[in-house]
Amino acid sequence: MITPHNAPKSPPKASTPLLNGGAAAPPYAPTTYAVYPSPYAQKRVGQGQSAVRRMCLAILAAVGLWFLASALLGSGNIFGGSRFNSDRTDDYPLPPDVDLEDCVGWGDTEKSSPAVGYPYSAQVSLDVSLPSETETLLFLSKGALSAGNLKITTSSELTDARVDITAHYHTTAVRDAAKVCFITRKEGESGVGIFTPAHWWSRKRTDRLYFDVELLLPRGSASSSPLYINGLTTDVNNFSHDLDNLKDIIDFGNIFLGGSNGKIHAKALGAATATLQTSNGGVSVEHLVALKAGVQTSNGLVSIDYLVAQNAAVRSSNARIHGNYHVSDSLSLITSNGAIQASVNINGSETSNSLIMHTTNSHIDAVVDLDTTSGTGGIFLVKAETSNGRLTTRIASAPLDAVLTLNARTSNTQASVELPATYEGSLALSTSSTASAAIRRVDSHEQDPACAPHADCKGRTRAVETHVVRKGGVEGAVYWEKKNARRGSVTLQSSNGAVTIYV
Incomplete structure (x- = not known):
């Protein structure tokens, strides 16, 4: 019951004794009794009248709250017909560069599989024209209730793209807060967006949504x-991605998959530029071919x-990176608090090619093959850096006459570098005075790499020079010809751990 602060009080009656300065009651007479209206009876009458008013006000307040809740639940006031109502779009996190076209309603309610964790589901399907040679297909999901999985696959029955969206939910009021619309962004970007309120007042499990989205692209014959x-381009909050085998079926000029708080898994993908980006979830790729590739998560x-x-x-960050990488120019593998385990092949031009590996508080294990399209020469930079973790870097092969600069560093543990017979250049090792530093020759009878296999080559022998500069510090060089003793440079550093270069 709500009582307004300014509710009027019942006026006192003139016959009421001892109220508002009224006259005192007549003197008491033992033989007779004067009858007076009870002041308590009058007070009860006044409360009854005020209660009616308070009840009416409470009913009006309850009706007002019901209308407010209906508006917040998106019961039709946020969207006018098939479009956003222009004065309420601020309730939804609509990106400023996105324009809305038509919006569609949900289909019939169906019962969900118990494995989904939601009792009900509803679906909507939208056909989207494929972008032209200068356009981009776009899919967005924004808002406090945005969560789900996006699967990208193909169908031989389609000539255009189709987006199937299934919403899993507990109540229709929450489901109807989600709006599905055709969208455009910038010049040449168009597609579909899911929009839910920017803020959601309830944290109950039953006031949540989960979207299963399938983007189907046409597939031609074999x-x-x-x-x-x-x-x-996808930009979906709290979504994971699953990509089917798209390589040799679809060639993308540019593909950008952007999610958060969810994994990305791609079976096979080909593109000129491919970017896979998420957070708080892993990224796994079975086969990726691109001119430029970027993978990022946390x-x-x-x-x-x-x-x-x-x-x-x-x-x-805070996780491991591993895989097999083949690049013709450059590769960087960067994480923190996680190991790097990589097999790398760099087959580049005779100009600069680079490999950067960096982590902290974990180990690096890398096997690297270096090559050029001509089979000789080339300039290569390899950096491997960690801390508090073992470092092992093996340069399995390198072209004849290649210039290799390798810097490897860790701390508080051992580190080693292995070099191929084709390497010629300086060597430098450094660690704490209590640990060992050494250059070790693997094979004193190795064949000159300038000779053809199994040929009887004479005239050149491999020289390995070593001298101690201090306790824990060693310098040296390895070469087939003296003039090449400074062609390349290999530096290996640690602290409180042994360092070894194998040549």
Whole structure:
């Protein structure tokens, strides 16, 4: 019951004794009794009248609250017909550069599988024209209730793209707070967006949504050329991604998959530029071919079975990076508090090619093959850096006459570098005075790499020079010809751990 502060009081009656300065009652007479209206009876009458008013006000307040809740629940006031109502779009996190086209309603309610964790589901399907050679297909999911999985696959029955969206929910009021709309962004970007309120007042489990989204792209026959799509961009909050085998079926000019708090898994993908980006989830790729490839996450493992690119950058934090990488220009593998385990092949030009590996508080294990398209020469930079973790870097092969600069460093543990017979240049090792530093020759009878296999080559022998500069510090050189003693440079550093270079 609500009582307004300014509710009027019942006026006192003139016959009421002892109220508002009224006259006192007549003197008491033992033989007779004067009858007076009871002041308590009058007070009860006044309360009854005020209670009616308070009840009416409470009913009006309750009705007002009901209308307010209906508006917040998105019962039709936020969207006018099939479009956002222009004065209420601030309730939804609509990006400023996105324009809304038509919005569609949910289909019939169905019962969900118990495994989903939601009792009900509803679906909507939208057909989207494929982008032209200069356009991009776009999919967004924004808002406090945005969560789900996006699967990208193909169908031989389609000539255009189709987006199937299934919303899993407990109540229709929460489901109807989610709006599905056709969208455009910038010039040449168009697609579909899911929008839920920017803020959601309830934290109950039953006031949540989960979206299963399937983006289906056309697939030609086995004998036809791959379908070319200029661009595909996703920007979905609290979503994971699953990509089917798209390589040799679809060639992307540019593909950007952006999510958060969810994994990304790609079976096979080909693009000129490919970017896979998420947070708090792992990224796993079975086969990726691109001119430029970028993989980024945080607090999640990065696992790449096979990557081919001109340039590639892989980044995570608080998790491990491992995989097989083939690049023709540069590769960077950067994480923290997680190991790096990589097999790397750099087959580049005779100009600069680089490999950067960096982590902290964990180990680095790398096997690296260096080559050039001509088979000789080339300039290569390899950096491997960690702390409080073992470092092992093996340069398995390098072209004849290659110039290699290798810097490897760790702390509080051992480190080693292994070099191929083709390496010629200086060597430097440094560690604490209580640990050992050494240059070790693996094979004193190795064949001159300038000779053909199994040929009887004479005239050149490999020289290994070593001298101690201080306790824990060694310098030296390895070469087939004296003039090449400073061609390359290898530096290995640690502290409180042994350092060894194998030549």
